[in-house]
Amino acid sequence: MRCDVLTIFPELIGAYLDTGIIGKARQKGIIDVSVSNIREFASGKHKETDDYPFGGGPGMVFKPEPIFKAVEKLREDGRARKVILLTPQGRVFDQAMAEAFSKEEKRLVFICGRYEGIDERVRISLVDEEVSIGDYVLTGGELAALVIIDAVARLFSGVLGDESSKEAESFSWGPLDYPHYTRPREFRGLEVPEVLISGNHKEIERWRRKEALRKTLEMRPELLERIKLGELDKKLISEIEEEQ
Ligand code: ADE
Numbered sequence: 001m002r003c004d005v006l007t008i009f010p011e012l013i014g015a016y017l018d019t020g021i022i023g024k025a026r027q028k029g030i031i032d033v034s035v036s037n038i039r040e041f042a043s044g045k046h047k048e049t050d051d052y053p054f055g056g057g058p059g060m061v062f063k064p065e066p067i068f069k070a071v072e073k074l075r076e077d078g079r080a081r082k083v084i085l086l087t088p089q090g091r092v093f094d095q096a097m098a099e100a101f102s103k104e105e106k107r108l109v110f111i112c113g114r115y116e117g118i119d120e121r122v123r124i125s126l127v128d129e130e131v132s133i134g135d136y137v138l139t140g141g142e143l144a145a146l147v148i149i150d151a152v153a154r155l156f157s158g159v160l161g162d163e164s165s166k167e168a169e170s171f172s173w174g175p176l177d178y179p180h181y182t183r184p185r186e187f188r189g190l191e192v193p194e195v196l197i198s199g200n201h202k203e204i205e206r207w208r209r210k211e212a213l214r215k216t217l218e219m220r221p222e223l224l225e226r227i228k229l230g231e232l233d234k235k236l237i238s239e240i241e242e243e244q
Helices: 012-017 020-027 066-077 095-102 120-125 142-153 162-166 201-217 223-227 231-243
Strands: 004-009 030-037 081-092 109-110 129-132
Touching: 004 012, 004 066, 004 142, 012 020, 012 030, 012 142, 020 030, 020 142, 030 066, 066 081, 066 109, 066 120, 066 201, 081 142, 095 142, 129 142, 201 223, 201 231
Parallel strands: 004 030, 004 109, 081 109, 081 129
Antiparallel strands: none
């Protein structure tokens, strides 16, 4: 993944990008994430990035000029780029979008909005795609950019310690994740399910699949409509229904 993040709060996202799995992936050069401060491209003594909305109304609007200049500066290297605006008005981000971004040949540019909105001319002239991370309103796009970078980065080989964990977890096959246990075998009267200690890998796999289906039926039944259930899944679901 190669991307640039445009924000007025580079320090806000810098700590996350320098730490843990994402920090290591950047150090190893598996992902390349650069952050630019939009304010550096603002003109005038006060380097204002926002202004009052034409037509009146509450709040401030992100000025077009600093964002245009910031994107133009990035484009000086001649590399192809896809510009993504983080906004609650965008298409809602999901695992399929994360996978598409991970395969994107172009360098991604994430524009993090702030204030009440962004001058429409930015959207008209610069933006290729608008993305939201969910149906709620944040104070800015920075957290959204981090969510996307994180979800995309972990799809690259060498980013996660154990490559198989990426496949085993939720959403790569549809249902939610199965329950996990570690030592001790008994904690405050709660025992680890017997099957997980049995050493019977086939039974463990069956149990995990069943519990994943149980969790999905309980929390997100609509996910099961989107995936193709095999014969075993159908059998496990009828077992779960009988147990209820
Ligand atoms: N900026 C503010 N809210 C947002 C959201 N839900 N997704 C992406 N960017 C945002």
